[in-house]
Amino acid sequence: MCGILFSIQDRNVEPTENFAPTWSTLQELNSRRGPSAQNSHNVALNHPSTDSLDPSSWSNNVDMTFYGAVLHLRGDNVTRQPHVSSAGNVLLWNGEIFDGIAVDHHENDGRVLMDQLEAISTRCHGAHDDHRQEFLSLMAKIEGPYAFVYFHAHSQSVYFGRDCLGRRSLLWHKSDQENSTIGLPFILTSTGYSAFRSELLQLGEVPADGIYSLSLASTSPKAIARHPWVPASSSRAKEHGTMTLPFGRVNSTIPKDSELSAPFADGLKFDLAHPDVVPAITEDMKDAITGMIKVLGDSVRRRVQDIPRTGLVHDARVGILFSGGLDCLCLAAMADKFLPEGEAIDLLNVGFENPRSVKAKAAEEALALRRLKKKQGVTESSLSDSTGGDKVNDEKLRSAKPDTRFNVPDRTTGYESLAELRKISPRRHWNFVEVNVPYEEATAQRSEILERIAPLETVMDLSIAMAFWFASRGIGFIKNEQGELTPYTSQAKVLLSGLGADEQLGGYSRHKDQFTAAGWEGLIHELQLDLDRISTRNLGRDDRIISDHGKEARYPFLSTNVVQFLSELRVDLKVDLRYPRGVGEKILLRHVARELGFDRASSHWKRAVQFGARTAKMTDSGRSEIGQQVVDRTAAK
Template identity: 45%
Template sequence: MCGILFSLTTAQQQVDPELWQTLTEINTKRGPDSQQTRTISVGDHFLQFYSTVLHLRGRDNVPQPVCENGNILCWNGEIFDGLSIALGENDTAALMQHLTRVDTKNSTAFLKVISRIEGPFAFVFWQEESKRLWFGRDCLGRRSLLWSRNENSLVISSAAQPNDKVEWQEVPANGIYSVQLGKEDEPETPVLLYPWLQQEENPRLALPFPRLNRGIPALGTETIDSNNELPPPDETMQTAVRDFTNVLDDAVKRRVADIPFIDSVHSRPRVAVLFSGGLDCICLAALAHRHLPVSEPIDLLNVAFENPRSQNAKQQKKASGDGGTTNTATATVYNTPDRVTGRASVEELRKIAPERTWHFVEINVPYSEAMTYREHIINLMHPLDTVMDLSIAMALWFASRGKGTIDIDGAYEPYESHARVLISGLGADEQLGGYSRHREAFRHGGWERLISEVCVVTVVSS
């Protein structure tokens, strides 16, 4: 996860130095492998670019901003398909080569390059010859990009903290924005020139994937029978399952196959899985196993939070004589449902791949520690501020920190994961229909009702 920081100001109104310093510190934490600044002037305007890099792909670390022929690129993303990038090649450098070759007088040529990218991204790009600034996010908004705007300045940052003097908003993931400088008849404020639309509606900026398939499978209108059994899949459905498995396997391979070794110790885990023990994460772990050297461990990060209210309820129940007896192993406050399923699932992985070392990292978060870091996490997720945002952010933050314990011959030892890439199964249920409401939709309305339910959830979640 790299960091992007950019400002467009006039000579009369510069960015507050204290604010800029705070933003550089925040973005530096996102990119520990390199940090650089590039400043240019265009007429009465000053453009300042600051990028930080977390080296995740390719043999060489490519410092940013990348500059070529006056063009400047700040990139936080990963190109898994769409543009030709060889294994081991840095995608930032490859993208810069594509962008510098486009006809600067033809916006369509630039947009064709961007619309071909398959993968998450956010970027800021200065096109020197046309004196045009481009910036935006992928159509699903999978990389953070915030902006603060007024009549005299534009500040863009991958992350920010609450500030009484600055109002931050997410850059909408609805298309590519542009600012034209150097022309009196052009606006000097961001305008949404090209929204993400379906290919037939706007060939200049097509979505990198087709519309969601709403076709009814050729299985008639079966529903779940009285025994709660799904109808058996026919050959068409089995083919679709195989195709999906192949696509998912290829996606995992592209993500893990060329992660750089940061030091000379090639036996350290480079990959970790956010591991609740569910079907999604166990499948992703099994697929990652296919594409990593068997001598390299894989970290499975399992987070459990202490819940005082739950523990108080258990103590009261036990005091009233209704609690029964429990053994020491199950009495721990961290035996949450995800911990129980996680332990069971890692044993399944050890049966599937006994030659692999699977580090089941138990990350126990006391209530006091969660409260200690709560405000810090709220600042990190700003400007998002819902209860669900905080719940997800806290789980991800403590998991990505990677500090926990692992079981070594029956004894729990402190362990810290240094994996460069964390794989998550978030979104699998929304895409594949794994909730009970999907089963109920199928029960009451067959495939048509189920497809409608999945489509609605997918649109909302994206």
């Protein structure tokens, strides 16, 4: 994980007095992503001057600044960036290469990539079109999340972009005719802050629909060009200036009746009262289970095996954003297979004090107490004396009760799943970290978290981001051998997330709605839509939030190898919504969970993090808030 920051300035345009503090703030924010090392590099291009302020005349006198902050997660030693070659080429790299290009576990992947780029540059010296196509082909080979900026000196071209799934954040500030005189003509940054704080920055997420380029040669127009990702089946797949997607479209085959299991044969009851009832497993499903375990296991292995140890021997190097649900539980079991037996794994489970929920629960308890007294024929007055003894006893009783403010739904399922983990892997030291967030602390950090998700700003974005920000910070409690909570801070720099499972395996209620309305065709269409838009929904936001603590999120379900495997599967082998909730959605992963030894957790339902951790609608004023509404910033102050 790294923080990368890049700017192009026209020396004919005098920067405003706001440029220096803006740049300084962006450097500070990016350095939080990469606490291991920071460095910068400047490049000046000189061309005949013009008097125009139009962005298309940037060719006159251009200054470029490259700033990189590094979180050491690859290689034996910390490798600073930007990577600069003797030919003047410069690379800012925020990514991980897990496959596609060979990287030894002793090597830094950014350095390896730079060597590959240098080989292309030498081989194609002077042939700019050939260089561009070889460069794009190399980037398309990489399996792993990335965002980058690359300056090729000979062609005077800047390339930048994100991987095809958008797993790393990259924001841009683009100048136009109206604001080209502000001194910030073009900026790329891993993270930023909102326009609410700055009149200068108008940041947007760089789309993950291709690699972008900008020629700074004096004879070239300065328009940004896009080199798109295209499916292998597309007629454009071999077209010059494109990149082929590493996975195909969702399998559109409608299952035949003969291929489907009979969900209600022999009077089987699929409900919470019968968790031991399992849908029939066909031969096709057996193959799918075996294949899923293999491809997902390989994805997890590549993401946990080479993390350098920077702390004490017993410190966990890997943490899991752990709600106790199906996705994260399977990831935990697979991480267990590929980490040394004596090493701890941190399970980060977050719970918020939600005043509305606490108030509602207190009201329920009071009502239950009144009903009990009434049933026993005891009046309120008979339990009280002139000294108010009943009130005193009630207060003593409340003070003696354990603190239940953080007993959110995800805490309950988290402990249930922990018990199953300890059963299948008793020698592993599982650190179940209770990240408890009082309402006052959540309120105090709200403004900062809102800045980290910029340019996103909806109520739903904020609710989800709050859960991930506090969970990834890793400050909480673990239980000692006596069952007492003791303070604990996770040192794990790599956090595994189950994001991507619901989108590909039909875990959302909208998948059920589409199946009900339009059958298998509607379900397939919705799964394809989820895959098409996954880069625009959550990933950039989550990357900015989690990396704010110098941590890196890794998404095993979004390995392009896993995506390819699932895209090829027939739809009913992934999700069969003829079955009821807790059975049919993500049916493949439920079978995988049972294969791994998780009988109880295999029937867990999907629960959105904002409801499982109770960050949604934390006050009565939030009752009218809708997820896609813009956050009321006056409440964030």
